[in-house]
Amino acid sequence: MSRSIPQYLPGKPLRFIDELQGDPIGMFMNMLEAHGDICEVKVGHLRGVFVFDPTAVERVLVTNYKNYKTKESRSYGPLQRFLGEGLVTSEGELHLRQRRMLQPAFHRERIAGFFGAMHRHAEQLVDQWRGPSHAGAFIDVSARVCEMTLAIIGETMFDADLRPEGARIAQAVRAVASRFHWTSTTLLPLAELWPTEKNLEARAAKRYLDEQVHALIARRRSRPPGDDLLGLLLQASEADQVSDAVMGDEVLSMVVAGHETTAVALGWILWLLATHPLVLEAVEAELEQVLGDRPITLEDTRALPVLTRTINEVLRLYPAVWALAREAAEPDELCGYPIAAGTRVFFSPFAVHRHPRHWENPEGFDPDRFLPERAAGRAKFAYFPFSGGQRKCIGDQFTMLELITVLATVLRAYRFELQEGYQAVPAPNVTLPMREGLPMRLLPRKHS
Secondary structure (H helix, E strand, C coil), rough: CCCCCCCCCCCHHHHHHHHHHHHHHHHHHHHHHHHHCCEEEEEEEEEEEECCCHHHHHHHHHHCCHHHHHHCCHHHHHHHHHHHHCCCCCHHHHHHHHHHHHHHHHCCHHHHHHHHHHHHHHHHHHHHHHCCHHHEEEHHHHHHHHHHHHHHHHHHCCCCHHHHHHHHHHHHHHHHHHHHHHHHHHHCHHHHHHHCCCHHHHHHHHHHHHHHHHHHHHHHHHHCCCCCHHHHHHHHHHHHHCCCCHHHHHHHHHHHHHHHHHHHHHHHHHHHHHHHHHHHHHHHHHHHHHHCCCCCCCCCCCCHHHHHHHHHHHHHHCCCCCCCCCCCHHHHEEECEECCCCCEECCHHHHCCCCCCCCCCCCCCHHHHCCHHHHHCCCHCCCCCCCCCHHHCHHHHHHHHHHHHHHHHHHHEEEEEEECCCCCEECCCCCCCCCCCCCCEEEEECCC
């Protein structure tokens, strides 16, 4: 006789829906606290299994990944209607072909070549903050770093200057993404297509993004071929007969994933450093020791272990992609329980990263937990901020280089003071931004 998966809120579907739509992060943490590694939810004919065990996550993402699909998962429907058939949402042979097509743009040597653009845009941001309009004022730092990461992805991936439209593009991405959570959790069919005010706003934002993407493709096509990502896509489109529609989906996926996740991470890093002065002092001391009075170099980015551990710890607490979903194609077993074909399986890096069996003081901010001696023996998928397996983020090394470069630049120029009374609250959608932005005052340091 097979074991039954523990039920979360049995007989209380309305309470589950309320938690899912009102506080999904709190819901995941409640499940972890109540049931540990696995639990099940039933709402009418719908059934979902939620897993928190790193070994089960590894089975879904790596050892038995062919059995777990994304396109069939209900939560990916709205995301597909946003990003189309780009790398983030494509499946099967199309996904493999796209990954092979894009991989050359993310080789280690190519990524190292992006350092100059990353550093230049970080310096430009520092220069902007020196202006009189910022003196002593509280500004939304999260909005400014979002525009910077968009400029970086434009130059490095598309050989394009996205700064003139940067603020509007970032706003449009947020408008569409903000509807993702509601449309992916409501049980109402095709709810994002209803003519509500928020849906119409999101639809207009999506049209604007599509227009920008196709204008970007047209401008790049008018210039000689190159080895930037868009140049590679254009060459592949001729060889593999990739349609403009699919290429547009790919570019939109890279625009969104390439800037939004990094900007979100930068916001959480600056907030946590501002609220943990001892960690900030350790990071500043390392930057002083390694850099002194000079700008950061590419070689320096590999010689900043304290800053790197700090970034890893922030990505543990606030992974930009906070929840994932798959659907089992065939029967399987997770955590010793049977998983029927067609079962939706949900797992959250946010929650797994706080599993008390795998993390000491899981809610605490402790970058030294990533010291080699403390990380030894930790389950591989106790930490997976960039997902894993065949669908691991193709830009993970790009993101880490950008985070180190930007932080080393801005932290040498400024300390960041939080507005009194500010509370950072996650606002889960496609990523995990802060609900109210990040109001901070910039205090110049001696190197500025």
